[in-house]
Amino acid sequence: MTRKLAVVLFNLGGPDSAAAVKPFLFNLFSDPAIIRLPQPLRWLVAKLIAGRRTKTAIEIYNRIGGRSPILPLTQDQACALEQAIEGLGLGVTVKTFIAMRYWHPRAAETAAAVAAFAPDDIVLLPLYPQFSTTTTQSSLQEWHLAAAKAGIAAPTRVIESYPTDQGLIQAQALLLGKALDEVRSPVRVLFSAHGLPQKVIDAGDPYQRQVQQTAEAVARAVSRPGLDWVVSYQSRVGPMEWIKPYTEAEIRRAGSEGIALVVLPIAFVSEHSETLVELDIEYRHLAETCGVPAYIRVPAVGTEPAFIAGLARLVETRLATPAE
Numbered sequence: 001m002t003r004k005l006a007v008v009l010f011n012l013g014g015p016d017s018a019a020a021v022k023p024f025l026f027n028l029f030s031d032p033a034i035i036r037l038p039q040p041l042r043w044l045v046a047k048l049i050a051g052r053r054t055k056t057a058i059e060i061y062n063r064i065g066g067r068s069p070i071l072p073l074t075q076d077q078a079c080a081l082e083q084a085i086e087g088l089g090l091g092v093t094v095k096t097f098i099a100m101r102y103w104h105p106r107a108a109e110t111a112a113a114v115a116a117f118a119p120d121d122i123v124l125l126p127l128y129p130q131f132s133t134t135t136t137q138s139s140l141q142e143w144h145l146a147a148a149k150a151g152i153a154a155p156t157r158v159i160e161s162y163p164t165d166q167g168l169i170q171a172q173a174l175l176l177g178k179a180l181d182e183v184r185s186p187v188r189v190l191f192s193a194h195g196l197p198q199k200v201i202d203a204g205d206p207y208q209r210q211v212q213q214t215a216e217a218v219a220r221a222v223s224r225p226g227l228d229w230v231v232s233y234q235s236r237v238g239p240m241e242w243i244k245p246y247t248e249a250e251i252r253r254a255g256s257e258g259i260a261l262v263v264l265p266i267a268f269v270s271e272h273s274e275t276l277v278e279l280d281i282e283y284r285h286l287a288e289t290c291g292v293p294a295y296i297r298v299p300a301v302g303t304e305p306a307f308i309a310g311l312a313r314l315v316e317t318r319l320a321t322p323a324e
């Protein structure tokens with residue numbers, strides 16, 4: 001009998017209806033990795049912030065058909081990865097699974113499905129190339145609890161981060177190159193990543209450093225001498241100070257300098273509200289109003305063959321090393 005391999009992909013998840021927005025937000029803001037307060041204070045604060053944010057968030061999702069596309073797009077990635085791993089001829093039966101952190105399928109549902117598959121080996125693969133305590137660590141912690149509850153005892157290997165993975169970099173550089181070919185005027189590349197509160201970075205989170213590493217690798221791989229590029233941070237929520245520069249500020253700066261922008265989502269591997277609404281509608285509108293001569297958005301890597309092949313190689317390499 002061939003060995004059975006389960007590869008579990010992790011992402012944030014997103015609401016699949018208007019009714020799902022509030023509970024999705026509640027799940028997000030009651031995560032101790034996001035709101036670092038003891039219970040029952042965290043529960044109370046989560047109720048309050050989720051309640052306040054629901055109207056805005058419903059409006060955001062209404063602009064893209066009332067729901068997040070993150071699950072169907074992650075399912076496409078899971079299918080493509082399964083085929084890519086099969087193509088490596090590892091002599092295993094592979095099945096990919098998805099566990100979302102804040103909306104379905106949640107870790108508990110996925111752990112039950114993985115237990116039913118009865119794998120001999122498990123590889124955990126967060127769809128966050130850059131490690132953050134707020135994303136990767138939060139998802140992995142939830143998984144380990146859910147897996148224990150589901151009675152999963154198979155050897156489990158974790159791919160914690162892959163900010164300079166060759167496949168990721170190749171895919172992002174390919175898409176960036178295509179976008180750069182479309183612009184004539186002086187241009188700057190904005191590598192836009194989801195932001196984090198500054199205090200999360202000050203507490204030692206490696207996310208910002210790893211985002212910088214990805215940006216440097218893509219800028220090198222696209223091989224345009226003298227390329228003007230900068231990393232900026234989007235999606236700030238709440239009144240706290242977040243890591244800078246903010247993407248809005250960089251758009252205003254480009255407007256005042258008369259420089260076109262090519263915007264590449266450097267920390268998202270699929271499309272969702274942060275790319276389709278924030279980058280494509282809100283920031284595009286800002287760019288138009290502040291005189292940016294051209295605004296081109298590079299798609300997220302999605303199922304780009306180089307990206308998926310890179311993920312398959314990461315799984316293969318990790319399988320060849322001992323489980324924790």
Ligand SMILES: C=CC1=C(C)c2cc3[nH]c(cc4nc(cc5[nH]c(cc1n2)c(C)c5CCC(=O)O)C(CCC(=O)O)=C4C)c(C)c3C=C
Nearest residue numbers: 012013014034057068070132134135194197267272273274
């Ligand atoms: C690199 C990825 C992400 C990090 C880091 C991250 C941190 C983070 N996010 C919030 C609050 C919200 N995020 C929301 C949506 C959202 N966030 C990410 C990724 C990261 N978040 C994704 C992929 C999405 C999109 C979900 C989808 O549409 O499918 C939202 C909801 C939308 C909105 O109301 O704007 C909130 C809220 C915090 C507070 C945080 C770090 C502390």
Ligand SMILES: [Fe+2]
Nearest residue numbers: 012194235274
């Ligand atoms: Fe977020």
Ligand SMILES: [Fe+2]
Nearest residue numbers: 235236274278
């Ligand atoms: Fe946002």
